[in-house]
Amino acid sequence: MKKYTKHLTILVVLSVLLTSCFKDNDDTFASPIVVKNFIYRAMNVFYLHKPDVPVLANDRFATTADLETFHQQFPTPEGFFESLIFDRPRTDRFSVIVRDYVLLEQALSGQGQSNGMEFGLVGVNGNPTDVFGYVRYVLPNSNAAQQGVSRGMIFSTVSGVQLTRANFRTLLNPLSYTIGLANLNAGVPTSTGQTIALTKVFLQEDPIHVATVIQEGTNTIGYLMYNSFLPQFDEQLNSAFAMFRAQGVTHLVLDLRYNGGGSVNTAIILSSLISGNPTTDVFATEEWNPEIQQQFLSSDPTSLTNFFKDRTNGGTALASLNLSKVRIITSSSTASASELVINSLEPYTNVVQVGDNTAGKFQASITLYDSPNFRRSGANPAHRYALQPLVFKTINSAGVTDYFDGLAPDIALNENFENLGVLGDPGEPLLRACLDDISQNGRPGSSRTSGIRYEEVSGSNALKPFGNEMWKNPVFE
Numbered sequence: 001m002k003k004y005t006k007h008l009t010i011l012v013v014l015s016v017l018l019t020s021c022f023k024d025n026d027d028t029f030a031s032p033i034v035v036k037n038f039i040y041r042a043m044n045v046f047y048l049h050k051p052d053v054p055v056l057a058n059d060r061f062a063t064t065a066d067l068e069t070f071h072q073q074f075p076t077p078e079g080f081f082e083s084l085i086f087d088r089p090r091t092d093r094f095s096v097i098v099r100d101y102v103l104l105e106q107a108l109s110g111q112g113q114s115n116g117m118e119f120g121l122v123g124v125n126g127n128p129t130d131v132f133g134y135v136r137y138v139l140p141n142s143n144a145a146q147q148g149v150s151r152g153m154i155f156s157t158v159s160g161v162q163l164t165r166a167n168f169r170t171l172l173n174p175l176s177y178t179i180g181l182a183n184l185n186a187g188v189p190t191s192t193g194q195t196i197a198l199t200k201v202f203l204q205e206d207p208i209h210v211a212t213v214i215q216e217g218t219n220t221i222g223y224l225m226y227n228s229f230l231p232q233f234d235e236q237l238n239s240a241f242a243m244f245r246a247q248g249v250t251h252l253v254l255d256l257r258y259n260g261g262g263s264v265n266t267a268i269i270l271s272s273l274i275s276g277n278p279t280t281d282v283f284a285t286e287e288w289n290p291e292i293q294q295q296f297l298s299s300d301p302t303s304l305t306n307f308f309k310d311r312t313n314g315g316t317a318l319a320s321l322n323l324s325k326v327r328i329i330t331s332s333s334t335a336s337a338s339e340l341v342i343n344s345l346e347p348y349t350n351v352v353q354v355g356d357n358t359a360g361k362f363q364a365s366i367t368l369y370d371s372p373n374f375r376r377s378g379a380n381p382a383h384r385y386a387l388q389p390l391v392f393k394t395i396n397s398a399g400v401t402d403y404f405d406g407l408a409p410d411i412a413l414n415e416n417f418e419n420l421g422v423l424g425d426p427g428e429p430l431l432r433a434c435l436d437d438i439s440q441n442g443r444p445g446s447s448r449t450s451g452i453r454y455e456e457v458s459g460s461n462a463l464k465p466f467g468n469e470m471w472k473n474p475v476f477e
Contacts, residue, residue: 030370030382033068035077038370038380039084039097039387040067046374047095048363048390049086050289056084077385090404092390094336094361101369101376101386107464108262108367110205110230113175115198116142117149118227118258120333121168122417123455124156125187131163131457132156132182132189134417136258137209137227143199152420155179156189165457172463175200184418187452207233207262210255210424211240213247219438222249222321223431225423226270229262229337229470234269234312241273242319252321253434254341255329255423257355257415260461261336261470264364264394268309269318271341275349276320277308282397284344286364289391325350327434330409332456335359336470340394342407347398353409354433360406363390364470394470411437417454 043056050056061067074080081097082088098104106112116139124130135153138144156163157180158171171177176199182189210225222244226237244252252274268283277283283306287293296304310318328342330353339358345351368387371378395401413433421428426435 030380030385032075032077033071034380035370035383035385036071036074036080037064037067038385039077039081040071042368042370042374042387043081043084043389046289046292046366046368046389046391047084048289048392049092050291052086052091053084081387092363094363095365095387095389097385097387100384101367101379102384104367104386104388109232110207110228110262111202112464113200114139114142114203114205115144115200116140116203117144117179117198118460119155120459121163121457122187123165123457124189125452125454127188129164129166130156131165131168132184133158133163133179134184134420136459137423139203139205142203143201147196147198149196149198151423152417154182154184154189154417156182156191168458169463187417187454205230206236207259208236208240211243212424213244213249214426214435216426216435216439219251220248221251221253221435221438222247223253223255223424225255227259229259229264229266229270231263231266231313234266235314235316237266237270238273238312238316238319241321245319245321249321250323251325251327251438252323253327253329253431255431256334256338256341257329257331257430258333258459258461259335259338260333260359261338261361264306264337264340264470264472265313267337267340267344267470268306269312271345272309273318273320274323274326275308275345276318276322277348279307279310281308281348282306283308284340284394284396286392287395287401292391323349325352327352327354327437329430329434330355330358330407331415332356332359332406333459333461335461336361336364339403339407340470343394343396343400343403346400347396352411352434352437353407354411354413354437355409355430356412356414357406357408358403360404361470362401362403363393364472365390366472414454416452 071080074083078097085092085095118136119133120136121131121133124132133155135149135151137151138149159177161171178195178197181192181194183192207226207228207230209227212223214221214223224240286304326349328351339361342351365388368374369376369379393401411433413430416429426432
């Protein structure tokens with residue numbers, strides 16, 4: 001992949017051409033006017049859906065004063081930013097503005113305040129308002145691990161209050177809270193009376209949650225549960241595949257069911273580790289807004305194409321398995337970079353998707369700071385606002401993109417929250433379906449469905465800053 005920094009000169013020139021009439025004067029403490037001017041300048045240049053937002057037209061405002069008069073109607077920078085988003089309910093669910101870019105940078109690195117309990121939230125069967133939580137997994141050495149929280153636990157209250165669709169964000173936001181455990185029967189939780197107090201501390205998550213080898217008959221199967229595309233763990237990811245290769249793995253089950261995404265570059269590395277495609281093969285192409293797209297096409301059209309890799313960014317040769325077929329476990333929480341892996345492997349590799357429909361995110365973002373070239377260096381010291389807007393969409397080598405409704409599984413099997421199983425254990429239901437597909441060599445009859453069709457409402461990833469995103473960022477790559 002060409003690094004974003006190689007494109008930056010083109011984009012800065014475009015920024016000057018398009019926004020020369022909009023100049024900010026730095027204040028000791030930046031006023032909302034300064035921040036809103038930055039927001040407009042950045043969105044006017046980079047936003048993927050700029051053509052669909054009339055107010056972002058290059059000739060919309062003749063002077064800075066005209067712009068400032070317009071955005072006076074929005075009391076906050078956040079409100080002004082939201083007014084520039086196209087079709088928030090469906091087309092752009094993901095562009096964000098943050099008050100403190102340091103916290104954003106930490107989130108993009110998998111760091112932040114956490115008690116270590118990763119969870120999902122599910123609608124109570126037959127109840128339009130109440131939800132219950134289920135523990136997906138627990139981070140090692142975290143507060144939740146110390147308090148005995150484990151995968152499969154059900155909780156229906158937080159700090160003594162019933163979880164609902166309306167209050168779960170508020171209840172689960174504090175640094176400390178208490179979960180009330182429950183038993184689940186036919187999708188309805190019943191309190192056990194037991195509670196567990198949890199406290200969030202600053203944590204760094206290791207995205208490689210499980211990497212193990214399973215022997216079933218003559219099949220040697222690698223199982224990798226990978227929960228976030230974090231580039232600082234690329235060498236460890238390569239080491240996991242080196243372990244698979246050393247143990248003679250001939251089949252791979254890649255578990256992305258809780259993976260909300262991350263770095264585009266890491267998605268390319270993971271895909272290359274699976275398939276071993278030559279570096280001349282197209283992984284995916286990028287499509288930016290028409291003005292930036294034309295700049296790229298005129299100056300360096302190859303910069304829009306991402307190719308498979310044979311080395312990490314650190315120069316280590318990839319321990320590729322060179323597989324022609326892979327099983328990938330997905331759910332509605334499988335998003336962005338995870339979907340990019342599936343979609344970009346499809347033209348070259350037989351991808352057997354097991355589980356549920358993915359989230360449906362094929363767009364990527366970059367971090368934009370209030371500086372002349374939108375990079376962190378030289379950012380206005382009077383505020384820490386930054387934007388993380390959608391700037392391009394990804395298209396696989398066969399031209400497939402725009403999967404708003406997600407990627408559908410080949411073997412449909414949603415998780416049974418009354419019997420989640422142990423991650424990495426051959427008896428865990430979704431892994432078992434993959435192992436059966438391997439042993440049967442994909443013959444008909446391996447598809448299955450579980451009983452109750454649960455409605456997942458949200459989860460810990462969605463409650464984290466930037467938890468379900470795909471990004472390409474010069475700070476981290």
